[in-house]
Amino acid sequence: MAVTTSKMTASSQTMNNVEAVRATLYEALKNDDRIIILGEDVGARGNVFLITKDFIDEFGPQRIIDTPIAEASIVGIAVGMAMEGLRPIAEIQFADFIYPSFNQIVGEAAKTRYRSNGEYTCPLVIRTPYGGGVRGALSHSVSVEALFYHVPGLKIVAPAFPADVKGLLNAAIDDPDPVLFLEHKKTYRLIKGEVPSGHYTIPIGKANVLKEGTQLSVVSYGLYVHWALEAARALEGDGLSVEVIDLRSIRPMDRTTILNSVEKTRKLLIIHEDNKFGGIGAEISAMVAEEALFNLDAPIRRLCAPDVPAMGYAETLEHEFMSSPEKMAKAMREMVAF
Amino acid sequence: MAVTTSKMTASSQTMNNVEAVRATLYEALKNDDRIIILGEDVGARGNVFLITKDFIDEFGPQRIIDTPIAEASIVGIAVGMAMEGLRPIAEIQFADFIYPSFNQIVGEAAKTRYRSNGEYTCPLVIRTPYGGGVRGALSHSVSVEALFYHVPGLKIVAPAFPADVKGLLNAAIDDPDPVLFLEHKKTYRLIKGEVPSGHYTIPIGKANVLKEGTQLSVVSYGLYVHWALEAARALEGDGLSVEVIDLRSIRPMDRTTILNSVEKTRKLLIIHEDNKFGGIGAEISAMVAEEALFNLDAPIRRLCAPDVPAMGYAETLEHEFMSSPEKMAKAMREMVAF
């Protein structure tokens, strides 16, 4: 796996995604006292995944704010802080609870710069854990990226690897515009990797070719990019050469990397955990159908969740909703064979 | 223009879209006392476009509720009414103000049936005027369909012609599931047409071929489908044969009509007022790239608004944001010539 970083130091440390978020937030708090973390249970509890554990002791309750349960105002207050020169990092405890703050994200944060003709800006990060496979049932499992990715003025990232988490979270914090930072909760402790020491950023809007290949391009992100990589590696034994791209940023989207890959492999499989209709895969597919139609040797395929409202709590339902490395390998085989 | 209706009577009347909405609501209120209209200024003012004018006098303030300014609860209370056997029609005064009710639409209404395993249902209509070209500026012009169309459990319609307004609004009211009913405000008084008398429905999920053609399929909806039709008709003089499809329903989407058309014309142009990235055009394009790639003789093209947060108030900005029959004709020519 090639981790692209803008500044990479020799030393590194093995971390999981929780640790990567935590370490990055910690550094940011240390280095810039304009940074404020606000959200539900981020203080004494240190966030429900213990990401901000003990921060309140070190940085005080002025910087680590246990907010009332009120998501619209968590984001809205952060917008006001950002307009007035602070660098708030707002947390939505689970992505499923971001809906009440939709107005503040889509109507306000994303439009602050535009509607004031650049007089006011909104350098705000909204972090939230999303995704399923953790028995989170109907309301602790959703993917929310497709509800926001249509919105100009907003940026969306969804890193999958600890090193990317750090680099992209740093980039999001430095960014002068609002960034929705999506953390797949199943990868939190599952995924470990080397994380370079010191401050570095990964540019928002750049995908990462995790594995090169010649017969098929697979684009994914989040938990599923790990499974896609696993599937693609397994297929190597059978002589299949599948290129796996980790999208990492959803808006802006790295058209160049996708188009270059498709030009080479002439086939595109998009895989995401979210349901299909109107999902991220729709834009990827449409973009390729627009820009590179005659480079394609097979119909573009989207391997996504079925269009049902959510995965259920029962294991049987969750299992049926979620994909797997096996299902992905099957789709890859079919595409290569097409 | 072929208006498809499930039941069509001999007599009809010329109406504009406002009158069609009004007449349909009126009939519904007359025929079914489970129907309640609730929203801001729907009572004495009769809605800001006078759609419900005088209804409160005839049906009383229990059925025509001037709500407090609180969109989350306008929808949320309607959900509760629907769960308990009423047939609420909630109004959001302008689509731009639907954001605060996002949680109730996406998190609640769309999931009521699913999460209760069918014990509870949510037969709810949410009507709202959307779209630009009326000097509505940043916050009275948005298109919101793409913010909702990814959501299973929800239906979305966006009729463009008075007869479709009536047929689809009747269908939405009869529907046992929540329907987001989008009314393009620029078409309100601009577009007139024959509306059959009596009660009839147009099935949700069926597109309408407004004009047959052989060289290019154009899919659009709302205000733009009128302009697309105008452009296509103008091109007839030059011997160009363009098929124009009015999507009418956004979710569920009429794949069959689109695919049949593309199979015939081998070229697809999607036109919408909303910005491009992640818009409705993305799903249409992706669906065709998936199902009919080898039927295509040209890349699929999307003619959409630029990816900026909104049209501005100044005429120059609004004009730059909006398309026109001329710009559409130009794109059609290019596609046919490809």
Added chain:
Amino acid sequence: MAVRTTTAFERRGLSDEQLRQLFRNMLLQRQLDNRGFQLNRQGKVPFALGSEGHEALQAGAAMAFERGKDLLAPYYRDLGLCLGVGLTPYEIMLSIFAREADHNGGRQFPNHYSSKATGILSFSSVLAAHIPHAVGAAYAIQYRNESGRAVLCTNGDGTTSEGEWHESLNFAAVHKLPIVFLVENNLWAISTPIEKQMAQPEIWKRAVGYGMPGKRFNGFDPVETYACVKEALERARSGGGPTLLEGMCYRFLAHSTDDNDMTYRTKDEVTEHRKSDPVPRFEAKLVEAGIMSEADVAAMKKDVLRETNEATDRAEAMPFPKAEDLYTHVYEGAWQPWQ
């Protein structure tokens, strides 16, 4: 059995039978709660959430509820309320085990009870989102002139901070709807203490601003709870409009099996509140008043355990939802892959 007067405590019109019923609900609630945690420790279920400390409040409120008439719009901490209005331990266990026969078909998290037959509305995990639904249901009741019916709507103290809570109370007041808003104030919202949730901790005082009556009561006392909720529900049923009630209690356990409360509050604090544990307290009162003997209590506890065991075994033996069940009830009718 005839109603006897005792001097031990205000019985607010409740018969001995009803008082015992209250107590039994409290015992059953605690037993089922424990069972959830046990099953979680045994690795049989991935999640459980308890309402220890809310038993008196919920048993009392449930007794004021008129079955077959009133509607309940509960939240996830309302095991006791749901039991009290008619849900069976078996139904609770189906939810905990996420079995196919569960009202939600195993789709929702446990503790998200709903049952149309019992008058319990369906709700999601999104806090406060159910409150406008309760108001809409109350509107339906009023609109249809179904006097004698009301909605009981509950939520935690932390949930009062949500905008939807505010909007809902305001609307209910404007329309004088038949609804009672009952806040179960346990002083905590996961790790957030009440003083970080609000500057002024008496939630009932917000009622003035909405133009409805407000009242705070001791939610550790099931009889006082019963009387307060009954008064408010009767006002609602008879056209007197909504009420905001605040029942004071305490969350004895961590928020859920995913939480460790010792990271944010002290053992001493919990111990201090445990001294007022409503379950042994009410037991002592009943015994002291001669309404139950020690033997009665022991027998009742045994019976509650038996009932819990039976419910557990019966539910556990039921099948999981089928994989295909993922595709039902998206819309009315059969699911289409492209919908």
Added chain:
Amino acid sequence: MAVRTTTAFERRGLSDEQLRQLFRNMLLQRQLDNRGFQLNRQGKVPFALGSEGHEALQAGAAMAFERGKDLLAPYYRDLGLCLGVGLTPYEIMLSIFAREADHNGGRQFPNHYSSKATGILSFSSVLAAHIPHAVGAAYAIQYRNESGRAVLCTNGDGTTSEGEWHESLNFAAVHKLPIVFLVENNLWAISTPIEKQMAQPEIWKRAVGYGMPGKRFNGFDPVETYACVKEALERARSGGGPTLLEGMCYRFLAHSTDDNDMTYRTKDEVTEHRKSDPVPRFEAKLVEAGIMSEADVAAMKKDVLRETNEATDRAEAMPFPKAEDLYTHVYEGAWQPWQ
């Protein structure tokens, strides 16, 4: 000119000069208001919205605002407030005409004034959405220990029904933030009368529920308004936390040029309120108290008209935004078609 004492009315520490300034703001506000409507009737602008009836309230509140220190989070009816804190009639007219030089570059509806230099936050048309921003700004002030600064945040009576209003007040109270929430209660929200908006019409009484001081005042009296807002702002500036103020006034005009208020309220009602029109009333008071002569008043009116004319002409002569301006300020840096 030295401050004189008069017996005519409570001047609350205001000098003659300040009193005349108050009055001038009121006159200018009404003149600019009228101009917007005139331009609309002339077909020169598609939309205008007036604040007649709010002049005293806004002039008074603006005078309590400390320029260069405080921040203002206004709403669309705050022409007078924005003038009073430093926006020029020319800037107002640029907004009405949607010219390129407008702070918003002609992007927003008129009346959505914002100006970083003047300390006026940017807001959208979505009601109540700006209130959490004001709270966030107040938090920034408090966090940076910038004592002596506060935020003045306004909204209409109807807007208090929004969830975001509730959430914002609650948070501000918890953190004792330097902010004043000023509700301009004009009894109407477009066509919705206050009694359909809330069951209990005294908005200031909600303050108790949040744990902050609340006060209602006569918003037709600019001096009383000044005193109330000043007291609240000073409390905020000196660490005393937030206040909820409710200024009573009336909307004399229709909601906007798109509205016809005679469809939902009577002429009599408006006429009745017109009797207390704050502008002639304050004029009479100033003359009676000898602070201004009739001639002074006439001269001031003439000057205000001149200023309005000049601002109108100057703004009208300015260019519209360029078509390419549609693409700027989406994100920092140059726009990319695929962003």
